[in-house]
Amino acid sequence: MLKNYLKIALKILGRRKFFTFISLFAISVTLLVLLVATALLDNVFATGAPEVHAGRMLGVYRMTMKGPENTSTAPVGYAFLDRYVRPMAKLPSVERITITTFAESVVSYLNGRKIQSSMRRTDGEFWRVLAFDFVEGEPFTAADEENGRRVAVISETTRQRFFDGRPAVGKTLEADGQSFRVVGVVRDVPVLRYSSSADLWVPISTAKSSGYKQGWMGHFSALILARSPADLPQIKAEFQSILRGAEKQIPDPKEFKTLIAGADTLFEGAARLFLPGPPVVDPAIQLRAVLLALMLGFMLLPTINLVNINLSRILDRASEIGVRRAFGASSRTLIGQFLIENLVLTLIGAGVGLALAAVVLRIFNASGLIEHAGLQINARVFLYGLAIALFFGLLSGVYPAWRMSKLHPVQALRGRSA
């Protein structure tokens, strides 16, 4: 039966070429846009180097201090993380914890040339929470951090900029007026990986002054690596109870009374970063809702368009439907047949969309709009794309199929449709 439907579907596609072209164009353009968006989101949130343990990783990225009059939201300060988050490493469910600054832009001058890089100051644990791909040398250690040694791990791009791509371990480079000895070179990290990306990683203790050690708010974040993904809820709860305890010790208790923060997955963390408005305890639900609304809003017009085209196509086949009805085909059979035809068309369109998306992403990566973007269609994006295509095919097929099944056989046989 299914084989027959498929055969008919393909026959029909060949019959009215203009209509087929219009439908395919609409489907592939729609899916192209959705696939590119999915690839972008995948690049930010999904597990990937160096965040290979993203499934069991939590981050404390931002904190909101709230008082009767003032509210202040910023990345967390070192003092807070050192005092309240780092001790969480003793919990049995926590494997290790690292503290790192957010990437900040620094400037170097090399032979009269200006080089801008993003720099992260971090500790020895950083390299064990995240799995960087070392092409040369090795990470700096906890001992390097404790002793304030001026050492640096650099990205391949940085090696290209400073050393023309030649082996760099053991050489020194200058950044932000300080000089560092290169100990390792890693593959580039997409700049969208906000918890790990940089061009240059150096120990925290090499900061120009020790002022960073005092603030509750600052420019730091902490990454917590759990032993297994199942431990995450418990660690999150533990962090909230620590936060409640910390509220009693806020340095300026008159101005600020409550703390809002979370041990977040990458998705929750990004939601907290990007969503405007007052801080919320669970921003992930909000961001998911926003993304879903955006997707459905975007799909509205193409869906109406396709429904319209599909209706016209069906009415074109009124006599065929009339014959089938007259010989006893039920509405349900006809709806099923038409939905399958529509899905075949959608999947062909999806294939075209996928190919186009691959081209667009390649152009996007080459454009350098997002540094080291490395957007790609991987298996995950492909599966998402397939799901979206099926959803789209059903959405745009249901109403025309229903209309088709309602055609009166006599009218249909006469070739009328209204």
Place this chain on the structure above:
Amino acid sequence: MIRHLLKLVWNRKRSNALMVLEICASFLVVFGVATLGLFFLDNYRRPLGFEWKNVWNVRVGIARAGGSPGDNGSPEQAVLFDRLLREVRSFGAVEAAAGTAVTPFDQGGFGGNWTIDGKNVEMALDEVTPGFADVMGLKMVAGRWFQDADSGLAWEPIVIDRELARTVYGTADPVGRPFGKPEPNERQRRVIGVVSDFRKSGELMPNDNFMFRLTDLRGHGRTPSNLLVRVRPGTSPEFEEALVKHMQAVAPDWSFEVLPLAQVRATSSRFFLTPLIVAGTVAFFLLLMVGLGLIGVLWQNLLQRTREIGLRRAAGASRAAVHRQLLLEQMVVTSLGVLIGTLLVVQIPVLDLIGVLSNRVFASGLLFAMITMYLISILCTLYPSTLAARVQPAEALRYE
């Protein structure tokens, strides 16, 4: 005639309803993108109020010892910043230098809602040193700019822009007038001057209500986080390295990053224009998709009306008359879609959903979207209706 057309459209209400919906949705898409573009264009044509060429912004990274959010930095840091300013001015290539809390063109900034004389006023503000007006080439339209001696006054001097002057004082002369009521630990603010414009966020953003406060570097007050330098035209980029090296020597614990304002401006334009370009491209393909879809649907519809058209032709209607009828029918359908779209869109100013949208921009966006939809509609009807008008009466009537 109109009634007749409406009847024709009503007779085919089911398939026309879908078309109306499609046109309405496309209308909303065009309106959204067009309004965003026109909003930028409208802003772009207004005066910026400052000169950004040959101005460099030096971001000064200071390790704030207190680390709490309200931290202003220590008096020693303010004094060191003052010394930096003097050292920078001593370079021959430097025409003027000043400290500022906010970088022009940058997205960040200070602002909020203030209650002044019972009015709720939304404004942005900056804290600057007296050299700021020289560096940025601000134009005074009334009163005067800050002087060094101003920091010792018993009241707090402020400079506002024309927009804010109009909002708070209407047509009255603001110079010398008090500005709102002071909080218990503040001095009374008083306006000493008015600048023409200061559009901190750049050409693409609308005029802000803007207020300048004076930063006092003599030991109390917030240490600025940026140092602006106006260099002589033609200063080579190599000077930048010398400047940074010198500042680094004066303040070894601080970080410095030089960005010409031209570069900050480019980043800022990209920030605003990239979404417009992406939305515009997507909208273009959506419209192409809709246009092709309309052609297909109309074609199919007209094929089914062959007999009706044949009858009209047989009864003596000319090709042009048939052509006109079909085109007008489509115009009725388009108008319905556009009307519904307009009714939806008009809610934006009625409910005051987007405050920054001026009536002119809104009206132009609406007009643009209408014209676009009618054009697409006409273009898509032309080919199918030509085909239909070509129907031979005899052939059409023979059909059954």
